Amino acid sequence: MSTESIPAPRTVTDTLPSDRFMDREEGWLRFNQRVLELAEDEDIPLLERTRFLAIFSSNLDEFFMVRVAGLKRREATGLSVASASGHHPRDLLERISGVTHELMLRHAACFVRSVGPALAEVGIRILRWNELDQPERDFLHGYFHRSVYPLVTPFAVDSAHPFPYISGRSLNLAVTVRDPRDERRMFARVKVPSALPRFIELDTAGGGRFVPVEDVIAAHLPQLFEGMQIVEHHAFRVTRNADLEVDEDETDDLVHSLENELLRRRFGPLVRLEVEQDISDEVLGILTAELGAEEEEIHRVPGPLNLAGLAQIADLDRPELRYPPMVPVEPxxxxxxxxxxxxxxxxxxxxxxxxxxxxxxxxxxxxxxxxxxxxxxxxxxxxxxxxxxxxxxxxxxxxxxxxxxxxxxxxxxxxxxxxxxxxxxxxxxxxxxxxxxxxxxxxxxxxxxxxxxxxxxxxxxxxxxxxxxxxxxxxxxxxxxxxxxxxxxxxxxxxxxxxxxxxxRKRHYRRLMVAPAALREGLMQRIGGEIEHALAGRPARIRIKVNSLVDEEIIDALYRASQAGVDVDLWVRGSCVLRAGVPGLSDRIRVRSILGRFLEHSRVFVFEGGGDPEVWIGSADLMPRNLDRRVEALIRVSDGEQRRRLIGLMDFAMDDGTTSWHLEPDGSWTRHTRDDQGRRLVDLQDALRGDRRFRVVEHA
Missing domain, CATH: 3.30.870.10 (Endonuclease Chain A)
Incomplete structure (x- = not known):
């Protein structure tokens, strides 16, 4: 949108609606949903889709270990203060449970119904034990005795053997055995050694055939429990609180304290229990009781579990199934x-x-x-x-x-x-x-x-x-x-x-804005400056590119800028709690998200300045932790050509002809990949990869 035709200035309201913020946690989950949508996109090379499935799984692990764990800690300590969206920790946990259950099932369905079959069509198969022929089973018998058996330790659970500790993110087998002498049923746990690959490759048919490592172990349970009858076995996985807590005011040696805390990270409270869909009620009951899992923490999904391990498949040497090679140029x-x-x-x-x-x-x-x-x-x-x-x-x-x-x-x-x-x-x-x-x-x-x-x-x-x-x-x-x-x-x-x-205690610099001393103040002043320009009829516009936008004070300032007639373009990769396009509140705010081959990580801030734009780049996202609890630095770009280049990059990303997700007023994200005639929109990353001169402004 051109800044040459400035609309009539508006009136900035003193009060803003109470429902102007979305849940931060749900906003992050919707970001991971966008990652999943890339895995579902059949126009993306197959091994890249496989990698996006792995990234989704890894992202979700971290979400539970940090964000969900933080909510549970607040609830347990009685800090049941409502979030900016108006929800208390218990409400948020219930909402998160519903969304994550939905996304995990969708993720599993993408693998089972789409990516898995597509891999099989090009000769890459992930097989379960019952799909193997005898020569393949013979190969895995040998592999088990050479490479697995020495590492595996079964743990019985009885009066002499308490339920073993299950470390975070470990893959395990819950096993029920029967003693043929007295028909007594017993429970045991077998941990899948982390030193083993997630998928065991078969070399009996020229490669390209893989078996989940837990299937190989499960097939050899009779040798681990010799003389017992294997009644049933099921894979399960636990995610635990992995956020570190170190009181720097109370420690004389930060490094030593951190090392001790890292050892404790493996023993944090449970935040999620993943089980395969066909697990029996009896075994699930044992796991639930022994691990202390609540109903909302239990996630039943089609196997195999831990699809973060698909990164191993995505790394296969099949260049025809990947993005074209990327050769960076020398500046x-x-x-x-x-x-x-x-x-x-x-x-x-x-x-x-x-x-x-x-x-x-x-x-x-x-x-x-x-x-x-x-x-x-x-x-x-x-x-x-x-x-x-x-x-x-x-x-x-x-x-x-x-x-x-x-x-x-x-x-x-x-x-x-x-x-x-x-x-x-x-x-x-x-x-x-x-x-x-x-x-x-x-x-x-x-x-x-x-x-x-x-x-x-x-x-x-x-x-x-x-x-x-x-x-x-x-x-x-x-x-x-x-x-x-x-x-x-x-x-x-x-x-x-x-x-x-x-x-x-230095606060103000020449060309830097530094947090926590003065970055928030500097950004607020510049947003306020754009409001003044708009109300005075001068060119006014804000363009911001960040990974996350969750800071309430900054968001309120952007709402007021929109009300004053300032056009606000926000390019946000991850979590965003701002509501875009709401009449009377944010109707001049557009939010876009771009995900793809490269992880959009840079932070860019552009303030129109009445026609003399000010451009900043740096390390800070718009989150309270970045503005108030971290040392961050933005630097002002002074070279005119470089400023134009960055403004052109921002406008290219926001253009309706560019592939992106658009944030809707109800908080949903809509992916736009084709125009009204069905033609594919321009992929920003592909365009930049092919532009050896990096004259981004030409695309604006």
């Missing part, structure tokens, strides 16, 4: 050879994975490690890969005698152990390692290289990004990064590092 501005000179000449904006992370960010740090004129490196690390060249460059820099300061966020959820190991490795190499700020997670993405240039000036070269310094995810996550040698950026990044490693 044009960095092709001159001298990277530092290029950054000094002009700020460089890079867009991953379309532009190479290896030849930009990795190269930046690798050169810093080896260049004799570099004297110091400062770096934040939130998540990185298992064999990270980023970490190796930091270690090389320290060993070369450079001053290296690394802030490692050891509280990054589900990466705690990995980050502790990296921190100790960095310390061992001589790096100064800091573990963040007490009470806050450090989520900002910053790198600074201090170099004595040829002109004798000690100059700071900075990188401020939207994504983690993780070479593995940089190939599949969409992110932005800005390289700058501008003195004002260098001063800002230096000030921010000083606040992270020392003591500082």
């Amino acid at each position: 044009q501005a960095l092709t001159s050879g001298n990277l530092f000179a290029a950054i000094r000449a002009r700020e460089v904006l890079v867009h991953h994975p379309y532009e190479s992370f290896a030849t930009s960010t990795e190269r930046f740090l690798a050169l810093a490690a080896t260049a004799p004129d570099v004297v110091a490196v400062k770096q934040t690390l939130y998540r990185t890969s298992g064999d990270s060249p980023v970490v190796e460059s930091l270690i090389d820099a320290a060993r070369a005698g450079k001053e290296v300061v690394v802030l490692v966020e050891v509280k990054a959820r589900f990466d705690e152990q990995n980050n502790i190991e990296w921190a100790r490795k960095l310390e061992g190499a001589g790096c100064h390692v800091v573990y963040g700020v007490v009470g806050l997670k450090t989520h900002c993405k910053l790198s600074m290289v201090i170099r004595k240039d040829d002109d004798g000036v000690l100059r700071r070269y900075c990188h401020v990004g939207t994504g983690n310094y993780n070479p593995a995810t940089a190939r599949i996550y969409e992110d932005l990064g800005l390289f700058s040698a501008a003195s004002e950026v260098g001063q800002d990044v230096s000030d921010l590092f000083n606040s992270l490693t020392g003591f500082s």
